Amino acid sequence: MSGSxxxxxxxxxxxxxxxxxxxxxxxxxxxxxxxxxxxxxKLKRGETPLEGALRxxxxxxxxxxxxxxxxxxxxxAANGRPKEVSYWAAEATGGAFVPNDEVDRLAWLPPDTARTxxxxxxxxxxxxxxxxxxxxA
Numbered sequence: 001m002s003g004s005x006x007x008x009x010x011x012x013x014x015x016x017x018x019x020x021x022x023x024x025x026x027x028x029x030x031x032x033x034x035x036x037x038x039x040x041x042k043l044k045r046g047e048t049p050l051e052g053a054l055r056x057x058x059x060x061x062x063x064x065x066x067x068x069x070x071x072x073x074x075x076x077a078a079n080g081r082p083k084e085v086s087y088w089a090a091e092a093t094g095g096a097f098v099p100n101d102e103v104d105r106l107a108w109l110p111p112d113t114a115r116t117x118x119x120x121x122x123x124x125x126x127x128x129x130x131x132x133x134x135x136x137a
Contacts, residue, residue: 004081004082005081005082005083005084006042006078006081006082006083006084007042007043007049007083007084007086008040008041008042008043008052008083008084008085008086009040009041009043009049009050009052009053009056009085009086009087009088010038010039010040010041010053010056010057010085010086010087011038011039011040011053011054011056011057011065011067011087011088011089011090012025012038012071012087012088012089012090012126012127012130013025013026013038013039013057013061013063013065013090013091013092014026014089014090014091014092014130014135015091015092015108017110022110022111023110023111023135024108024109024110025108025109025110025111025114025127026038026039026061026063026092026106026107026108027106027107027109027114027117027118028060028061028103028105028106029103029104029105029106029107030102030103030104031101031104032102033119035119035120036107036117036118036119037118037119037120037123038087038118038123038126038127039056039057039060039061039103040053040056040060040085040087041055041056041059041060049086050067050086050088053067053086053087053088053090054067054090057090058095059102060102060103061092061095061097061103061106062095062096062097062098062106063092063093063094063095063096063097064092064093064094064095065090065091065092065093066090066091066093067088067089067090068088068089068090068091068135069088069089069130069133069135070086070087070088071087071088071089071125071126071129071130072087072125072126072129073085073086073087074087074122074123074125074126076122087126089130089135091135111127111131114127115127115128
């Protein structure tokens, strides 16, 4: 089974709220699936999970980021195949979102709103871990 596992990686991308009170979480909307999720994607051949996570964040959000703590790995079935997604907390360090075919919208949301907006309940595990332990844990 492990040979057929789809490997992917992503980040729970965050920034300090503009008013200085707390954090905002970045979610992306993918029109192909009509869902809201953390930026993530499949690994390229020879790419480490962290390299893939940082590349996907940049491709999907237009933002560079500084990776922090590893977050729980997500494991679920996608299109009949097992999928494993490695996640990190990552602070946005600059950039600008430009809509594209893969991601047409981006939202910076307070954590509670982000938790509700996530389309896949399983994606809340990583957000909850970031909030429980802090973004630098």
